[in-house]
Amino acid sequence: MSVCLTEEQKRKIEENRQRALARRAERLAAQQNTLKQTNNSHSTLFNIQKSTVDQGALFSGQRTNVTAACMAPLQQGSNNKYAFQKTSSGGSAASSLPGTAENKPQAGGNGPCDYKVPADPAQDFTSSKNLTGKYVAPKAHCVSSVPSFNDTPNPRQLNPACTTQEQEKPKNSSYSYSRPDSDTACDKFTAGPGPGPIRNTTAISKFYGANPGIKPALPVSNKTVSEVRDRGVTGSSVEAVPVKKASSSTRGRCVKHMEGRFRVEVGYSAELIALFKTIPSKAYDPATKMWNFGLEDYASLMSEVQRVQSVELKVLEGMEGVQIAPPPTSGSGTNINALLAMCNNWQRPNATLRGRCILISRSRFEMEIGYHTEIIGLFKQMNTRNYDTKTRKWSFMLEDYQKLMESVRNIQQVEVEPLPRPVLQAFAPQFEKTAISLAEIEDVDLSHVDSKLVGNLMPFQRDGVNFAISREGRLLLADDMGLGKTIQAICIAAYYRKEWPLLVVAPSSVRFTWAEAFHRWLPSLNPESVNVIVTGRDSQSANLINIISFDLLGKMDKQIAANFKVIIIDESHFLKNVKTARCKAAMPLLKSAKRVMLLSGTPAMSRPAELYTQIAAVRPTFFPRFHDFGIRYCDAKQMPWGWDYSGSSNLNELKLLLEESIMIRRLKSEVLSQLPAKQRKMVVVAPEGITAKTKAALAAAAKEMAKGFKSKVQEKEALLLFYNRTAEAKIRSVLEYIIDLLESGREKFLVFAHHKLVLDNICEELGKKEVPYIRIDGNTSSADRQSLCHKFQFSEKSCVAVLSITAANMGLTLSSADLVVFAELFWNPGVLIQAEDRVHRIGQTSSVNIHYLVAKGTADDYLWPMIQEKIKVLGQAGLSEANFSETTESTDYFYKDPKQKTIYDLFQRSFSEQGAENDSDEALLLEACEEVDLGESTCGPTDYSGNACKRRKIDDYFAL
Numbered sequence: 001m002s003v004c005l006t007e008e009q010k011r012k013i014e015e016n017r018q019r020a021l022a023r024r025a026e027r028l029a030a031q032q033n034t035l036k037q038t039n040n041s042h043s044t045l046f047n048i049q050k051s052t053v054d055q056g057a058l059f060s061g062q063r064t065n066v067t068a069a070c071m072a073p074l075q076q077g078s079n080n081k082y083a084f085q086k087t088s089s090g091g092s093a094a095s096s097l098p099g100t101a102e103n104k105p106q107a108g109g110n111g112p113c114d115y116k117v118p119a120d121p122a123q124d125f126t127s128s129k130n131l132t133g134k135y136v137a138p139k140a141h142c143v144s145s146v147p148s149f150n151d152t153p154n155p156r157q158l159n160p161a162c163t164t165q166e167q168e169k170p171k172n173s174s175y176s177y178s179r180p181d182s183d184t185a186c187d188k189f190t191a192g193p194g195p196g197p198i199r200n201t202t203a204i205s206k207f208y209g210a211n212p213g214i215k216p217a218l219p220v221s222n223k224t225v226s227e228v229r230d231r232g233v234t235g236s237s238v239e240a241v242p243v244k245k246a247s248s249s250t251r252g253r254c255v256k257h258m259e260g261r262f263r264v265e266v267g268y269s270a271e272l273i274a275l276f277k278t279i280p281s282k283a284y285d286p287a288t289k290m291w292n293f294g295l296e297d298y299a300s301l302m303s304e305v306q307r308v309q310s311v312e313l314k315v316l317e318g319m320e321g322v323q324i325a326p327p328p329t330s331g332s333g334t335n336i337n338a339l340l341a342m343c344n345n346w347q348r349p350n351a352t353l354r355g356r357c358i359l360i361s362r363s364r365f366e367m368e369i370g371y372h373t374e375i376i377g378l379f380k381q382m383n384t385r386n387y388d389t390k391t392r393k394w395s396f397m398l399e400d401y402q403k404l405m406e407s408v409r410n411i412q413q414v415e416v417e418p419l420p421r422p423v424l425q426a427f428a429p430q431f432e433k434t435a436i437s438l439a440e441i442e443d444v445d446l447s448h449v450d451s452k453l454v455g456n457l458m459p460f461q462r463d464g465v466n467f468a469i470s471r472e473g474r475l476l477l478a479d480d481m482g483l484g485k486t487i488q489a490i491c492i493a494a495y496y497r498k499e500w501p502l503l504v505v506a507p508s509s510v511r512f513t514w515a516e517a518f519h520r521w522l523p524s525l526n527p528e529s530v531n532v533i534v535t536g537r538d539s540q541s542a543n544l545i546n547i548i549s550f551d552l553l554g555k556m557d558k559q560i561a562a563n564f565k566v567i568i569i570d571e572s573h574f575l576k577n578v579k580t581a582r583c584k585a586a587m588p589l590l591k592s593a594k595r596v597m598l599l600s601g602t603p604a605m606s607r608p609a610e611l612y613t614q615i616a617a618v619r620p621t622f623f624p625r626f627h628d629f630g631i632r633y634c635d636a637k638q639m640p641w642g643w644d645y646s647g648s649s650n651l652n653e654l655k656l657l658l659e660e661s662i663m664i665r666r667l668k669s670e671v672l673s674q675l676p677a678k679q680r681k682m683v684v685v686a687p688e689g690i691t692a693k694t695k696a697a698l699a700a701a702a703k704e705m706a707k708g709f710k711s712k713v714q715e716k717e718a719l720l721l722f723y724n725r726t727a728e729a730k731i732r733s734v735l736e737y738i739i740d741l742l743e744s745g746r747e748k749f750l751v752f753a754h755h756k757l758v759l760d761n762i763c764e765e766l767g768k769k770e771v772p773y774i775r776i777d778g779n780t781s782s783a784d785r786q787s788l789c790h791k792f793q794f795s796e797k798s799c800v801a802v803l804s805i806t807a808a809n810m811g812l813t814l815s816s817a818d819l820v821v822f823a824e825l826f827w828n829p830g831v832l833i834q835a836e837d838r839v840h841r842i843g844q845t846s847s848v849n850i851h852y853l854v855a856k857g858t859a860d861d862y863l864w865p866m867i868q869e870k871i872k873v874l875g876q877a878g879l880s881e882a883n884f885s886e887t888t889e890s891t892d893y894f895y896k897d898p899k900q901k902t903i904y905d906l907f908q909r910s911f912s913e914q915g916a917e918n919d920s921d922e923a924l925l926l927e928a929c930e931e932v933d934l935g936e937s938t939c940g941p942t943d944y945s946g947n948a949c950k951r952r953k954i955d956d957y958f959a960l
């Protein structure tokens with residue numbers, strides 16, 4: 001039997017956890033200080049600050065690129081390469097193989113595959129399937145620096161792709177698209193609930209000579225940023241304001257990293273990490289646990305560091321001559337309403353030069369426009385201007401937005417598209433300079449929520465809850481898979497308990513897992529108050545908590561549905577297609593509910609258009625019309641047949657907008673230090689996946705077992721048959737679960753099963769869906785095993801490893817995955833742990849998720865508690881993880897009536913006392929068990945006729 005973790009490993013995990021808790025305490029203390037110091041006069045609303053992704057990342061995160069935090073699958077170019085056309089009750093969004101004939105846009109067509117508005121662009125979103133699967137990589141976020149603001153740039157062109165091509169002068173109308181009508185969403189826009197509290201301010205006030213070409217004015221020395229500024233060295237015409245930090249408790253330094261980059265060596269500071277994450281060129285090195293940046297961001301980073309009271313950084317060797325600007329001060333007097341008014345009537349049909357504004361960071365915007373002498377003159381009047389020599393673009397702090405836009409408007413025949421209304425609203429405090437820097441959202445009072453739940457929240461989960469409540473309970477919780485969106489959602493929902501009844505909409509394969517989670521985390525809840533809606537009939541009445549599948553939602557009584565003011569949507573990307581019945585049923589409910597929690601690890605699988613419905617569900621007022629969203633973020637193009645919204649544009653702005661207003665997303669790598677090495681989850685698979693015939697066979701097998709046996713052999717045979725019938729019964733829900741996983745963006749994982757029938761069915765289903773897979777079972781030769789493992793390990797596409805529990809539980813390394821699914825249970829926990837360890841081994845850099853699929857009314861009812869009990873015993877003896885059951889869901893789901901108790905005892909006797917006594921016994925049982933054919937479900941429990949050899953093996957085993 002394998003011992004999964006050594007004492008040393010366990011100790012280290014515990015240490016990491018303690019450290020994470022200590023950091024949290026430290027951060028909270030720092031937060032209190034910052035809040036006190038920063039601005040006592042601000043309302044609580046504005047004292048609440050960003051909590052999102054920061055803590056933990058310094059120690060264990062890895063590089064998060066520009067869009068990773070928003071649409072990881074997009075960034076990774078992840079295409080849904082398989083066509084899901086589910087017919088089962090599980091429901092499925094349509095996502096198809098890119099490039100197949102079926103998916104290509106049909107000229108003049110108006111089919112469900114098209115992202116287009118054929119006639120009236122003002123109508124709502126009409127998208128469906130993937131079209132081409134093409135993903136246009138987000139344009140690089142280009143912020144750089146110039147040696148001096150006196151430099152006059154060469155004539156420029158508007159260049160959305162941040163190229164550095166020379167431009168001709170003058171370049172009229174270099175940027176143009178025509179909007180379909182002037183009745184814009186802006187005209188109809190009603191202000192939403194507001195942007196919510198404000199997070200950090202990236203005060204990149206000015207960029208000085210941070211490029212590597214600048215010669216230092218001073219010899220190399222160990223100066224701190226404030227000291228260098230104090231000396232008033234050359235390099236910029238901007239006056240530096242010396243800020244000496246008398247109270248710095250954390251000191252660090254900037255060190256050359258690699259060509260064109262530097263890293264910051266400093267102790268932990270949550271505020272500093274939050275700042276780091278706002279820097280465009282940021283990268284995190286998990287090996288050294290340090291952040292590094294492009295030199296072009298040096299000046300802006302050092303400028304911002306001055307805000308962090310507790311930290312002082314030594315300047316980078318060779319960059320002493322670079323003068324660091326002070327961070328901006330508050331009080332610009334910008335009127336947000338005046339800005340919003342600029343969203344109206346900005347078009348000039350006769351314009352000869354067109355441009356637009358784009359948000360490039362939380363505090364800066366860029367104006368993209370062709371060359372125009374007068375406009376360049378205006379740019380130079382702006383205090384916060386920056387000219388990026390690489391991209392040849394001008395950018396400004398948001399506080400200059402109003403002034404610049406008003407001035408540009410006065411120039412005849414020039415049209416500049418303003419920032420979208422939602423951006424103006426979400427970032428209002430930045431425009432008004434009332435935002436407070438880098439503190440975090442305050443901990444909300446959760447004293448009325450079950451202490452079991454609150455006490456178990458990991459620090460980053462607590463931050464998620466804080467964020468949600470600061471957003472008034474309407475959010476898109478887009479944490480990476482396996483980070484515990486369920487516990488966070490339950491906590492947020494429990495915070496609003498007075499507003500229940502609560503509705504949870506989930507894929508049918510996880511409805512019962514949700515019920516389990518409520519029982520587990522809210523023990524104060526009467527178990528009767530959780531209602532899993534299984535049929536259309538069930539949906540005609542409502543309990544305090546109601547869990548329903550996407551497919552049944554449309555059948556729910558409309559009046560009852562309208563009562564739900566608190567709604568959780570699990571796997572909210574299932575709503576990405578507005579044309580589907582599930583979306584049509586859900587959207588009105590979500591728009592009228594008071595609290596809406598959308599949960600998805602992959603809100604958009606291949607293009608921003610997929611985000612629209614989810615944004616509209618959380619903030620209906622942001623983009624009332626899909627067309628406006630499509631123009632801005634989907635690179636909408638008018639085609640002969642209508643509008644094509646399948647592209648992507650301004651993704652960085654979209655990410656900034658979402659993170660500011662509704663979305664929180666943490667990657668596993670960012671919170672790794674807070675996670676256990678393994679997280680096990682019991683998934684209760686839906687009972688209606690079991691056919692009546694199978695149910696009858698199962699019942700017969702169970703009945704046989706309960707009535708007692710004359711001989712041991714009979715007893716064991718009945719037991720094995722029960723186990724086999726269980727496999728048959730679970731197949732449908734297992735397939736459904738696997739397909740749901742793939743559809744939710746899980747690309748690489750292991751599925752363990754015992755019976756050939758189950759392995760065959762899984763492979764067949766994957767083949768049908770064109771999902772690449774490998775299979776290793778007892779018939780796989782040693783040579784093939786290695787090459788299959790290699791194929792899986794190095795596959796860059798999605799790949800599922802279909803593995804036999806008994807034949808592939810050891811000797812294989814499949815650590816490129818971090819998810820293991822057990823389609824079937826097995827009585828020997830040692831074998832299970834060994835199987836888990838195919839991914840949890842050297843080379844694994846992530847926390848591993850393990851899903852045990854458990855079907856009620858089958859042998860799993862007995863196997864699952866038995867496995868847990870055995871593990872507990874092993875743990876007590878120091879032979880295994882003691883906390884196997886602690887890290888999985890509870891098993892209270894199963895009652896044990898006297899009949900069930902008899903069967904349970906039988907399992908215990910057969911599989912525990914004798915079965916595992918020595919290796920040869922175990923091997924024989926395994927062999928016997930594997931060899932038993934399922935045969936027809938109608939077979940009697942001891943009907944092994946026609947297979948004397950198998951029968952002999954069983955007899956041999958039990959005769960021992």
Ligand SMILES: Nc1ncnc2c1ncn2[C@@H]1O[C@H](COP(=O)(O)OP(=O)(O)OP(=O)(O)O)[C@@H](O)[C@H]1O
Pocket residue numbers: 456457458461479480481482483484485486487600601679680681682887888889
């Ligand atoms: N704070 C916690 N304490 C104990 N267990 C936890 C905690 N957070 C999460 N877990 C466990 O981790 C597992 C994964 O959680 P969950 O299923 O909620 O993740 P998820 O983010 O919804 O993942 P997915 O996107 O894959 O559905 C579950 O077994 C859950 O019970």
